[in-house]
Amino acid sequence: MIVNMAPVDGVDITPDNIFNFQIQSKLAGANNAVIKGTLRFRNSNLQMSYTLNYTIHQGINTPGTEQINPQWQFSSTALRNLFMTYKRLPAGVYEYCVSVMPIAKTGSDARTNALAEECAYHQSDEVFLINLIDPDNNAKIHEYNPPLSWVVNFPYASELTYRIRIAEIKQGQNPQNAVIRNNPVYDENNLQQNSIVYPAYAKPLQVNQPYAWSVNAYYKGILLGTSEFWKFTIIEDTLFKAGLVSQAYYEFVKHNSDTRLYAAGTLKLEYNSDVPKDTLICVLKDDHNNVIKFPQSRIPLLAGENRIDIAFDSTLNLKDNKSYQLQVSTKANKTYSIPFTYLNPLYLKN
Secondary structure: OOEEEEHOOOOOOOOOOOOOOEEEOOOOOEEEEEEEEEEHHHHOEEEEEEEEEEOOEEEEOOHHHHOOOOOOEEOHHHHHHHHHHOOOOEEEEEEEEEEEEEEEEOOOOOEOOEEEEEEEEEEEEEOOOEEEEEOOOEEEEEEOEEEEEEEEOOOHHHHHHEEEEEEEOOOOOHHHHHHHHHOOOOOEEEEEOEEEOOOOOOOOEEEOOEEEEEEEEOOOOOEEEEEEEEEEEEEOOOOOOOHHHOOOOEEOOOOOOOOOOEEEOOOEEEEEEEEEEEEEEEEEEEOOOOOOOOOOOOOEEEEEEEEEEEEEEOOOOOOOOEEEEEEEEEEOOOEEEEEEEEOOOOOOOO
């Protein structure tokens, strides 16, 4: 007998394909056998195995195409749930071995030594759809306690916890080497949220020192994957004092294309309408010209002075000290472009 692991070699193992290996038999007739499969992760105590009774016929046999009843064993309940319910394996390199043990035809249950055994090796895909969001890769930022955020795209994201690591990048290192090899300036486990502000109790970040960061995702303590490794650098502290940020209502009709407008959480606008009823139709775009949807995209106007508060801090996650543009049109066919810099009010100094 020969076990052929080629159909499952180089693919992520799931409950749907784990039995897709082939058994080639040159023995005459049908032979009862016990098949045992074991999947072990390197440098880990995670493993799972199964046994099943199977009738092997002369020629090619594929257990995955037949009705079978395997008996499973898992090293932990979390691994069982991850594999059987969500059809995913932890991150890492694993060895998947299958052995075929024929049952002697003497009428007893005595089994001979394994006639056939084969193994396949694979690295479970770590591209787990953890996308770092903020700060951007290679960002030049101005905050000593920056917000860090990421997103995951997976059905059971609500059951995950995260670990974030930040480390200094030393000369000659890339971001990945820095996070893996250097002592972290900040290392936090068991985070349940997808964002965190660099805490005051962590080692203070330094100006002009490049830092690398990454995020790991875990399902009940089992590592599922790691994000990319991104870099950011603090170039200077340019946080604005709250008293210096003008919060007067901005008459944008008179100041079209003024680029020195700041929105400290809320964009305050003043519009004088010369018609009884009108509507401001607003389109918000970032500095890459991407449209950002927001609730106050249509604002009713009355004749005369209209003071408008567009509260971005309560509805959107705009990036601090980044440029945006509000493109405005009216039913009276007037159009305006309002560039502004968004300031997160949490970072404003008193």
